[in-house]
Amino acid sequence: DAGITQSPRHKVTETGTPVTLRCHQTENHRYMYWYRQDPGHGLRLIHYSYGVKDTDKGEVSDGYSVSRSKTEDFLLTLESATSSQTSVYFCAISPPGMEETQYFGPGTRLLVL
Amino acid sequence: QKEVEQDPGPLSVPEGAIVSLNCTYSNSAFQYFMWYRQYSRKGPELLMYTYSSGNKEDGRFTAQVDKSSKYISLFIRDSQPSDSATYLCAMSDDSGGSNYKLTFGKGTLLTVNP
Numbered sequence: 001d002a003g004i005t006q007s008p009r010h011k012v013t014e015t016g017t018p019v020t021l022r023c024h025q026t027e028n029h030r031y032m033y034w035y036r037q038d039p040g041h042g043l044r045l046i047h048y049s050y051g052v053k054d055t056d057k058g059e060v061s062d063g064y065s066v067s068r069s070k071t072e073d074f075l076l077t078l079e080s081a082t083s084s085q086t087s088v089y090f091c092a093i094s095p096p097g098m099e100e101t102q103y104f105g106p107g108t109r110l111l112v113l
Numbered sequence: 114q115k116e117v118e119q120d121p122g123p124l125s126v127p128e129g130a131i132v133s134l135n136c137t138y139s140n141s142a143f144q145y146f147m148w149y150r151q152y153s154r155k156g157p158e159l160l161m162y163t164y165s166s167g168n169k170e171d172g173r174f175t176a177q178v179d180k181s182s183k184y185i186s187l188f189i190r191d192s193q194p195s196d197s198a199t200y201l202c203a204m205s206d207d208s209g210g211s212n213y214k215l216t217f218g219k220g221t222l223l224t225v226n227p
Contacts, residue, residue, distance in 0.1 A: 031213060040219070041219070042201070042217050042218065042219035042220060043157070043201070043217045045214060045215075048214070058214070090156055090157070094213055098162075099213045100144075100145040100205050100213055101145070101147060101159060101162055102159075102203075102213075102215055103159060104149075104156035104157045104158070105156055106155065106156050107154075107155070107156050
């Protein structure tokens with residue numbers, strides 16, 4: 001898993017509650033990404049970061065925010081969870097010198113009731 | 114037209130068969146091509162990475178890129194039950210900077226039967 005951990009690994013929550021997912025990496029990689037994976041849609045980029053406090057939106061960023069106050073941690077927050085955000089969330093990093101590739105974490109399964 | 118098209122399968126083959134997985138794409142700026150393998154309930158794992166056109170071989174796996182046809186392939190020789198997984202193609206251009214975004218196919222589900 002390229003030194004990437006995600007927490008929690010599973011979560012069940014209710015509609016309207018805030019949820020924060022954490023991605024932690026141990027190699028001080030500059031680039032980090034958050035994806036969601038859904039049947040019929042594949043992997044879709046939510047947000048990405050190219051350094052501490054440097055983040056930008058992906059293709060499905062509505063309803064999500066991110067923060068990166070330390071190199072090793074990239075947080076994804078669902079401000080007010082909805083059932084449409086039920087998904088599997090993956091964090092990824094790009095290693096230096098191979099920024100065009102990405103290595104993925106183990107994923108977080110989120111169920112919003 | 115979607116940027117990357119991948120046959121979702123499912124594809125079922127007997128053990129020992131040669132498997133061919135394919136993706137087509139429309140963006141001529143793509144220069145980097147990857148194949149990921151994803152086992153059930155796991156994260157995608159980078160399997161093969163190639164730059165521009167040509168072939169790359171790694172054990173039983175061969176990746177081919179034909180930029181003139183905008184077509185990439187992954188061949189698996191002597192397929193094994195442990196190869197049963199979803200295979201995702203991915204590609205990116207060389208715009209670099211702060212924007213190293215991958216475009217993924219939706220994946221092909223492969224089952225290799227003993």
